Amino acid sequence: xxxxLPYLPFLIPIAVIQIALAVAALVHIFRHKNYRIGxxxxxxxxxxxxxxxxxxxxxxxxxxxx
Numbered sequence: 001x002x003x004x005l006p007y008l009p010f011l012i013p014i015a016v017i018q019i020a021l022a023v024a025a026l027v028h029i030f031r032h033k034n035y036r037i038g039x040x041x042x043x044x045x046x047x048x049x050x051x052x053x054x055x056x057x058x059x060x061x062x063x064x065x066x
Contacts, residue, residue, distance in 0.1 A: 014052075021055035022047055034064035 004011075025047045029040055038046075043062050047054040
């Protein structure tokens with residue numbers, strides 16, 4: 001634990017961004033039914049499992065036209 005303390009000012013914003021992206025992606029997934037690729041279940045799994053990359057993939061590849 002002592003070794004991680006100098007990195008906290010860098011890690012905390014990354015964690016906040018990761019959580020915000022995941023929440024935004026999940027909210028969008030559950031509010032919309034049209035996706036360019038895949039279905040709702042696939043995108044929920046991708047967003048949850050692939051932490052930072054999952055929401056980015058959803059917003060670039062999966063998000064359908066509203």
